[in-house]
Amino acid sequence: MIAAIAIAVLLATVAGAMIYGRxxxxxxxxxxxxxxxxxxxLLIFWFVNAGxxxxxxxxxxxxxxxxxYGAPAYLAFxxxxxxxxxxxxxxxxxxxxxxxxxxxxxxxxxxxxYRAPWLGIVVALAGLFALVVYVEVQLTALSLILQLxxxxxxxxxxxxxxxxxxxxxxxxxxxxxxxxxxxxxKDVLMILLVVAxxxxxxxxxxxxxxxxxxxxxxxxxxGIGSFPGAxxxxxxxxxxxxxxxxxxxxxxxxFPHMFQLSFAASGPDALRRNAIWQPLYSLSYFFIILLGFxxxxxxxxxxxxxxxxxxxxxxxARYPAWLVGLLAGTASLLALVPGSVLLMTSGTIFARNIxxxxxxxxxxxxxxxxxxxxxxxFAALAVYLTLGxxxxxxxxxxxxxxxxxxxxxxxVLALLWRRANAVGVxxxxxxxxxxxxxxxxxxxxxxxxxxxxxxxxxxxxxxxTAMLVSLAVGGVASNRAIPAEA
Numbered sequence: 001m002i003a004a005i006a007i008a009v010l011l012a013t014v015a016g017a018m019i020y021g022r023x024x025x026x027x028x029x030x031x032x033x034x035x036x037x038x039x040x041x042l043l044i045f046w047f048v049n050a051g052x053x054x055x056x057x058x059x060x061x062x063x064x065x066x067x068x069y070g071a072p073a074y075l076a077f078x079x080x081x082x083x084x085x086x087x088x089x090x091x092x093x094x095x096x097x098x099x100x101x102x103x104x105x106x107x108x109x110x111x112x113x114y115r116a117p118w119l120g121i122v123v124a125l126a127g128l129f130a131l132v133v134y135v136e137v138q139l140t141a142l143s144l145i146l147q148l149x150x151x152x153x154x155x156x157x158x159x160x161x162x163x164x165x166x167x168x169x170x171x172x173x174x175x176x177x178x179x180x181x182x183x184x185x186k187d188v189l190m191i192l193l194v195v196a197x198x199x200x201x202x203x204x205x206x207x208x209x210x211x212x213x214x215x216x217x218x219x220x221x222x223g224i225g226s227f228p229g230a231x232x233x234x235x236x237x238x239x240x241x242x243x244x245x246x247x248x249x250x251x252x253x254x255f256p257h258m259f260q261l262s263f264a265a266s267g268p269d270a271l272r273r274n275a276i277w278q279p280l281y282s283l284s285y286f287f288i289i290l291l292g293f294x295x296x297x298x299x300x301x302x303x304x305x306x307x308x309x310x311x312x313x314x315x316x317a318r319y320p321a322w323l324v325g326l327l328a329g330t331a332s333l334l335a336l337v338p339g340s341v342l343l344m345t346s347g348t349i350f351a352r353n354i355x356x357x358x359x360x361x362x363x364x365x366x367x368x369x370x371x372x373x374x375x376x377x378f379a380a381l382a383v384y385l386t387l388g389x390x391x392x393x394x395x396x397x398x399x400x401x402x403x404x405x406x407x408x409x410x411x412v413l414a415l416l417w418r419r420a421n422a423v424g425v426x427x428x429x430x431x432x433x434x435x436x437x438x439x440x441x442x443x444x445x446x447x448x449x450x451x452x453x454x455x456x457x458x459x460x461x462x463x464x465t466a467m468l469v470s471l472a473v474g475g476v477a478s479n480r481a482i483p484a485e486a
Contacts, residue, residue: 001321001322002316002321002324003149003150005326005328006145006149006329007149007329009325009330010329010332010333010336013182013333014170016185017179018178020178038099042269042270044181045271046274046278047180047183049278055138056335056338056393057137058334059311059334060141060308060312060334061141061308061392061394061397062076062288062292063288063291063292064302064308064310064311066291067293067295067296067311068392069230069231070221070224070293071225071228071229072228072241073289075241076282076288078241080278080279081279081282082248083249083252084275087252087271087278088271088272090253090412090415091268092268092271093415095262095263095265095271096268097113099263103263105256105259105345105348105352105353106254107123107124107256107349107353110407110414111353114410114414114422115422116422119422119426120353121353121354122426122429124353125354127255127345128378130255130400131255131256131257131346132378132385133385133396134255134400135167135339135378135379136385136396137393137400138336138342139160139163139167139335139339141335141393142166142336142339143160143162143163143386144159144306144309144312145335147159148309148312148313148316149328149332167339167340168340168343168375170340171343171344172372179337179341182333182337183337186333189329190334193323193327193330194291195287196323197319198210198287198290201290204298205298205314206297206298210290213290213294213297217297220296224296227241235450240452243453243456244398247398247402247405247456250405250459256345257341260348295310295311295314300313300314301313312331343379344375346375347372347378348371350378351368351371352367355367398455402454406458408462408463409459409466413425413467419470420466423470423473424466424467424468424473425470428464428466430465431462431465432462433458
């Protein structure tokens with residue numbers, strides 16, 4: 001029954017998404033396929049953007065993080081609200097440049113505003129790295145769901161490969177409009193499931209009320225309800241919470257697929273309204289964190305202590321099969337929809353910003369073909385990373401945010417400061433990535449600022465370097481495509 005219901009939910013949504021996407025228009029160019037012809041209205045934009053909140057990172061990742069650590073999972077509340085405040089200012093400006101100059105990718109934006117095609121290639125490579133890491137998050141979750149649904153007969157390797165095939169099959173034909181349709185379906189289903197589970201979770205966990213779930217969790221694991229959480233040795237202090245929330249908020253809209261989402265909107269009004277109301281979605285994290293605490297109270301231990309599987313195994317152990325199947329099918333969509341958008345974005349960037357500068361522009365259909373075929377390679381790379389990973393979904397996701405945050409200074413400076421230039425942006429990227437990835441730099445942060453999010457330190461150094469180098473090279477205002485305010 002579990003497998004049958006999960007497959008039914010999945011197939012029905014995918015079929016509806018394909019029909020919707022292809023009925024609206026047959027994608028013949030990268031612009032139509034990747035950004036929906038720049039025609040996403042308020043409602044459809046809401047769902048496709050909300051898809052970035054209701055992902056496996058949010059539901060399986062945050063609930064598992066709450067089960068493993070407790071209070072540090074409150075990070076989800078703060079980061080979404082802060083990110084929405086940034087979006088209100090940033091996304092309409094990105095949309096305006098995209099509409100004016102026919103931009104499709106984030107790398108298009110950098111190449112255009114700094115009049116430096118080579119910078120577009122550098123940004124494309126940086127974006128592809130972060131996107132593949134984020135696809136890893138979705139594959140990790142989807143493979144766990146497949147193992148729960150199909151049973152122990154499917155090993156981890158087979159489940160990860162199957163998850164990648166599902167993502168590719170979903171996005172290969174219709175593009176962003178299909179993803180938007182599926183995002184709406186999975187959001188509605190997930191909200192209903194979270195409410196249903198939260199209303200009944202106390203009795204299934206063996207507690208008398210929702211408040212008792214929290215009090216019993218605190219009694220079983222002292223410190224779980226406050227910082228630094230149930231595992232003080234993890235270093236998830238209040239300082240970690242603040243710096244991580246700032247880093248996630250500062251990085252969210254600089255993922256390449258979020259840039260493309262800005263380009264896809266029908267107008268700036270849809271972007272601003274979305275930013276105003278989107279924080280309301282983050283209130284649902286209260287119930288997701290509640291479910292993580294309930295797993296503690298219920299005493300359900302996921303296999304090998306894997307926090308990513310905590311919620312799935314709790315529901316499988318305490319709820320009827322039909323609800324488990326509905327959760328499995330819906331959770332599959334939580335991974336499938338954003339994962340497919342990430343792969344689609346990767347293919348678009350590769351075709352437009354890597355292949356085209358090398359081989360020349362030979363038409364939209366060739367770009368579309370290259371985009372679709374290259375997704376297979378990026379999916380294979382994500383599979384490789386997933387099979388070698390052992391971190392929680394939240395930790396892998398935070399590393400992706402830290403990586404993509406290195407592109408934030410260059411994008412913001414392009415809109416605010418006319419003296420910013422491509423050389424300064426490149427220098428900032430170099431310093432930022434060294435500060436983020438080099439073992440000596442990480443050891444230094446651990447010694448000097450042990451509870452700070454390293455990504456925020458790298459972001460600060462990146463920004464300072466970009467501004468100082470831009471000032472040092474001088475005489476660059478005439479090279480700017482956007483007459484940004486001083």
